[in-house]
Amino acid sequence: MIPLTEARSIVFSLCPPRPPVAIPVDLALGCVTAGPVVSAVPVPPFDNSAVDGYAVRAADVTTAPVVLADVDAVMAGSSTDRVLGDGEAIRIMTGAPLPEGTGAVSMIEDVEVLPGPGGTGDAIRVGRPLVAGENIRRAGDDIVVGQEVIVAGTRLTPAHLGVLVSIGVDQVEAVPRPRVGVLSTGDELTPLPDPLGPGGIRDSNRHMLLALVRQAGFQPVDLGVVPDDEERVAAVLQDGAGRCDALVTSGGVSVGDRDVVKATLDQLTEGAMRWMQIAIRPAKPFAFGVLGPGRVPVFGLPGNPVSALVSFELLAAPALRRMAGRQRIDRPVVRAVAASNLVRRPDGKVHFVRAVAGWTPEGSITVAPVPGQQSHQLHAAAVANALVVLPDGAGVAAGETVHVVLLDVEHLPGVAGIGELLGARDVSAA
Ligand code: AMP
Ligand code: MG
Secondary structure, eight states: OBOHHHHHHHHHHTOOOOOOEEEEGGGOTTOEESSOEEOSSOBSSSOEESSSEEEEOGGGGSSSSEEEEEEEEEOTTOOOOOOOOTTEEEEEOTTOBOOTTOOEEEEGGGEEEEEETTEEEEEEEEOSOOOTTTTEEOTTSSBOTTOEEEOTTOBOOHHHHHHHHHTTOOEEEEEOOOEEEEEEEOTTEEOTTSOOOTTOEEOHHHHHHHHHHHHTTOEEEEEEEEOSOHHHHHHHHHHHHHHOSEEEEESOOSSSTTOHHHHHHHHHTTTOOEEEEBSEESOOEEEEEEETTTTEEEEEEOSSHHHHHHHIIIIIHHHHHHHTTOSOOSOOEEEEEESSOEEOOOOSSEEEEEEEEEEOTTSOEEEEEOSOOSTTOHHHHHHOOEEEEEOSSSEEOTTOEEEEEESOTTOOTTOOOHHHHTTTOOGGGO
16 A cells, blocks of 8 residues: 555656646636736726715815815716816716826715706705815726736636736636546446436436536546446547546545556556555546556546545646646645544555534634545545545544544535624625
8 A cells, every 4th residue: 555645746757737828807706827917007997986876076175065066077988178167067877987187086975066056956055065085996906007917827706807807918827627538437337317227226426426527616527337348448548538638536545356447558558557555445446547648647436436536636636726837736634623522443545524514603613524434435435525535543532633634625514604694684684
């Protein structure tokens, strides 16, 4: 057996970051930028009003109330050539460019419209004094010309994409999300809706792995189910290597009679395939090789569903994140207090115990194993949101601290959302 760190180094050394390309902004979410992005323009592009109200000269509103003549109006997306004179105001909407001479903008809420000498609406009374610059957004006060708005190696968030468009950029040099082909191997695997024959089971791994690929932000490619037949596995692997950046298989990498992925990969890589017995539980067997001129990595995961899940999380997903240029390639690990005894026997392996991590009202994290820790018990793993890292030895007693890999940060029991924080009241009524 080899330690997990060694297995990961072997895999990572053959999964270098992919070259960046120009990616349209709307397809770039989660992609990692190749270089810095510098703005050639200011944002906002011009001085404008932060409120709906009236543009006024600063000297006219140092005291209030004051009556001013309403001489023009300017909306967002329009402009006016009218220059504000002494004693004048111009009605202005949020985002509209400031008329020349504007020193401040009075909010509409602080203004009373008066019947002017010639009828209604020709004059206003500003009820509150203003300081110069009040309610004005200056050109460049978000982004100045020459500012580095995105640094190299940024994983693009929705807000970054908005920033890019705000500076007039509609595509960005970034690492494209890897296309990841997923195939299942096994004579027993029966796709839905075909009826199960004797000894048949459902091909759950393929659907789980396609979803894991998608959840990690990559492009899943469904390569189907392949029986335990070397020629057919070879054909699908070669076809997949021609149209994907990486391949994930499940099944056929153990020490059984029909471990066809191991044999096929060995043959296709002319013996360069690495078959590993990793000192972890679950997911001990793992096969890895690179195929073809594109040196497309193949992650040969074990067939037991929980092993496939854990193997994907600990080996394939980090390697794929590396290929995608990510600096952070692993799920977050936190320290947690064991809520019950985590019993195990020494066996030379690190155990990854499926567990539920949750927050106490005091803000510390506790973790409890789910019942059903065998590698075929996927339902139990589905209930879990975390993996306890249980080092080799006799286990850990309740109350001791352990490291925990968080698999699902969206679902952390005990962690409130804004709705709970507000006392479950209707937020719109607040
Ligand atoms: P293997 O690694 O091929 O020896 O398979 C180990 C166990 O996992 C066997 O019980 C298989 O039936 C099961 N298995 C293999 N592939 C899948 C799959 N795609 N979905 C569900 N179970 C599978
Ligand atoms: Mg099999």
